[in-house]
Amino acid sequence: MxxxxxxxxxxxxxxxxxxxxxxxxxxxxxxxxxxxxxxxxxxxxxxxxxxxxxxxxxxxxxxxxxxxxxxxxxxxxxxxxxxxxxxxxxxxxxxxxxxxxxxxxxxxxxxxxxxxxxxxxxxxxxxxxxxxxxxxxxxxxxxxxxxxxxxxxxxxxxxxxxxxxxxxxxxxxxxxxxxxxxxxxxxxxxxxxxxxxxxxxxRDPLTGLANRRQVMDQLDGDIAEAHEKGTPLSVLLFDLDKFKSFNDNHGHAAGDLVLKQFSKILKDNAKRKVDLAGRFGGEEFLMILPGLNEAEAIEVADAVRDGCHNTKLKVPTGEEVSFRTSIGIAVLHDKNEDRTRLLQRADEALYAAKDGGRDRYMVAPLDTGADAA
Known part of the structure; x- marks a missing residue:
């Protein structure tokens, strides 16, 4: 109230x-x-x-x-x-x-x-x-x-x-x-x-974060504004590590609790009114950070990872569980870059983070490959 x-x-x-x-x-x-x-x-x-x-x-x-x-x-x-x-x-x-x-x-x-x-x-x-x-x-x-x-x-x-x-x-x-x-x-x-x-x-009904449609609409607007003003724009793509196995072992009710808690961590770190955290689909999440450069985006990624490390959840079975996330970071550089290419680079960085051992972030360069955390 x-x-x-x-x-x-x-x-x-x-x-x-x-x-x-x-x-x-x-x-x-x-x-x-x-x-x-x-x-x-x-x-x-x-x-x-x-x-x-x-x-x-x-x-x-x-x-x-x-x-x-x-x-x-x-x-x-x-x-x-x-x-x-x-x-x-x-x-x-x-x-x-x-x-x-x-x-x-x-x-x-x-x-x-x-x-x-x-x-x-x-x-x-x-x-x-x-x-x-x-x-x-x-x-x-x-x-x-x-x-x-x-x-x-x-x-x-x-x-x-x-x-x-x-x-x-x-x-x-x-x-x-x-x-x-x-x-x-x-x-x-x-x-x-x-x-x-x-x-x-x-809003996504489970997590309360922005749903995929709003994330996509807002990202288009933020990209256009970044191009117009010449300001940086960073996107962080998150994937909860081994979440399907977690659901198999602990049940979907426990998985929902993890999704809600991770959403809270994202909300806590989307501190400015211009920041937007949303559920991208399943266990994938996206954070849009207008005006933040690569170094600042990395700080946010580290804060989210720390939030996961410091969280313990009691699931319906009575067990205490923890969770981790892999993160792909892409910063808008090219004035001709659109939403599709920006998200593709973030996705490539995310997969590089997962292939590199999970529970880490990777930054997408303009060319192929990614830089390790």
Whole structure:
């Protein structure tokens, strides 16, 4: 329960791979709402013309056009759909645009003596903005930030217009707070559901590590980024030594315990948010280490081997068992190298480690053969 609450409280514990998924969800929803608002804001100019004096409706029309233009810019902003900070900034801009229009239009209407007639698309603006939060998968801290911003703007507006302290003003603030809680609950539930669906789609059910599909997808992206930025990228391919014989001797239940414990060792050594450990298939595992060179990858390999050496497991038969792993290391060097070739070199290094006596790592060179640990 505590771990779930931490996941929902802030994005600090989310992997960058989940952040990519959430970022795209925010990106697509902000753009959809922006396009809807372009149409509604423009169409509402006719409603203003019917209900307000010509000089007032004309002045407010400029604000609506400016707000529509801003929403249009958000609607056609296609860049960086998978960067969470950019997607959250998009959402912040949408909230700010709507809040600025609401504040400015109220200022015009109050200045013209229409404070008792602020209807037809003005009085409900703060409530629309705060309930809009429910559409997005946000953490508790993010919801609190957006809701606090909207309520503070309303409070400042009431202080300026003299409405604060009156029954109507207090009712509006109370209603905003209640709607903020409801919208926040819905938003956090969306995040929780997204987390569950993401983990079901991308996690190996036994070990909790990334499944093969996610590993392959992410490796493609990390290779492309490494080529683009000129940064190193290392992959470690693991195979549990004599695991089939272990299963034959101790049973599959004992084998599952070993797989889970080895997965924990990998998680403990995939320390950065950019690192990804996954189950490649059977007793094979893969770790992707963006930004790490050969020497740094070797340090990780040694740490994993030490973790295996220091682990004793009690299996269902009551025996205490240990396990070992062989590791193939491949570092991306060639700018034309793709996923297939990189994994092939790691696999060749892994087989060299097994042929060399197991419980060791081997580093794949660019040419044939491998360097011993």
């Amino acid at each position: 505590f771990e779930v609450m931490n996941d929902l409280l802030s994005a600090g514990r989310h992997s960058r791979y989940f952040n990519h998924t959430r970022s795209y969800s925010l990106y697509s929803r902000v753009r959809t709402i922006a396009w809807i608002l372009v149409v509604l804001q423009t169409a509402w100019i006719l409603v203003d013309w019917l209900l307000l004096p010509e000089d007032v409706s004309s002045t407010i029309a400029y604000g609506r056009i400016a707000a529509s233009a801003s929403c249009l810019a958000l609607g056609v902003w296609f860049s960086h759909p998978y960067r969470l900070e950019v997607s959250l900034f998009r959402l912040l801009l949408l909230v700010v645009v709507l809040t600025l229009f609401q504040t400015w239009s109220n200022w015009i209407l109050v200045g013209e003596g229409f404070e008792s007639e602020v209807v037809a698309g003005y009085a409900f603006f703060p409530f629309m903005i705060i309930t809009m939060i429910a559409i997005f998968p946000l953490t508790i801290l993010e919801v609190a930030g957006f809701a606090t911003f909207v309520i503070l703007v309303e409070l400042i507006t009431q202080l300026w217009s003299g409405k604060f302290g009156l029954v109507d003003g207090l009712n509006d603030l109370w209603l905003l707070a209640v709607l903020g809680c409801i919208a926040g609950w819905a938003s956090v539930n969306q995040l929780s559901m997204l987390l569950v669906l993401y983990r079901q789609a991308t």
